[in-house]
Amino acid sequence: MKEYTEIIHVQEEDLDDLKHVNNVRYVQWIQDIAKNHWLNEASKEMLDAYIWMVLTHYIEYKGQAFLNDEILLKTYIEKAKGVTSTRIVEIYNNKTEKLLLRSKTDWCLIDKNSKRPIRLTDQLKNMFT
Template structure:
């Protein structure tokens, strides 16, 4: 599997009333890293005429992050079938390596004009499922 990583520094705007990272912020980061992985890995011509939409998020929260923490976020594609792709995102405290969040998101590939599902091409699979 080909993974993509980024680091995130927790700011005041990321916190909830308990002074922990808000769960909604984690969802945003899951979507952000997923989009970044797609845009930095897939060439422009591969991305033309298609788009991805979320069908389902499953998120497990294991520990909290607080102001100033650095989070290491990692994403990879676990599986594809037809028009569906299962993308995993894991987030760790960068200093302690403690797992904070693990998610699986089911993404559906659509034709950008018709908005109908289309089969994931072999080229996309090869770009994201390298062994």
């Protein structure tokens, strides 16, 4: 399993009325790190040929983040089979190492031209595992 990580700092615009990170922001971070991981690993040919679409999101909120917290985003592919890939994203407080969120998202590989699902090639499967 190949992990991909990013560090972010909680900004004022990430907060909700309770002054902790808004749930919608967490979903955005889940999507952003998945996209960044793909862009970091995929070849130009892959980027030109494929896109990913979300099928399901499952999110467990374990803790809260606040203004100026340093957040570690970690992602990896748990399973890749057929036309789908299951991606895990974990979000931690980087200072305390406390798990704040764990998500599991099923993504479907789409042919960019036909807009139809396409089976993952061995090259794609091996790229992330």
